[in-house]
Amino acid sequence: MPGPRCADSSPTRDLLLAILEAIDLPHPATTGGAQVHDRLLAGRVVLVKTVISNILDEDHGPTWAASRLREMLVDLPVTGYVTTEQADAAIAQGKTWTEAVALPQPEGQPCGEPNDAGELG
Numbered sequence: 001m002p003g004p005r006c007a008d009s010s011p012t013r014d015l016l017l018a019i020l021e022a023i024d025l026p027h028p029a030t031t032g033g034a035q036v037h038d039r040l041l042a043g044r045v046v047l048v049k050t051v052i053s054n055i056l057d058e059d060h061g062p063t064w065a066a067s068r069l070r071e072m073l074v075d076l077p078v079t080g081y082v083t084t085e086q087a088d089a090a091i092a093q094g095k096t097w098t099e100a101v102a103l104p105q106p107e108g109q110p111c112g113e114p115n116d117a118g119e120l121g
Helices: 011-023 031-058 062-073 084-092 097-101
Strands: none
Touching (some): 011 031, 011 062, 084 097
16 A cells, blocks of 8 residues: 655655756666766765755755755756657657767767767867
8 A cells, every 4th residue: 555645746756856856867778978977976965965865864854845846956957868768759750770879979079089978079
């Protein structure tokens, strides 16, 4: 039997949604993407831990914690890898696997040069 449901506007539910937003990253399509994914996830877990520690140590409530977590997540966006969903969509459009999993080349960066993630363009 499932437990009681949180009300849609519950501060606790909002905090749990913020935590889920932080750690529920899309699956990467490649091994290289998995490394980026794992670094992002690790960084985001640290943010979640920080917010939970603040709740317990400094008596902040769930409303503050959810808001603060979302503010911190802005600085750690989910970028730098191609997701399986993105790759599948590109293949459905007729792209090859190599084309489907290639990261977009930043403007002004020559091909073959490492990007910010250290991957060759």
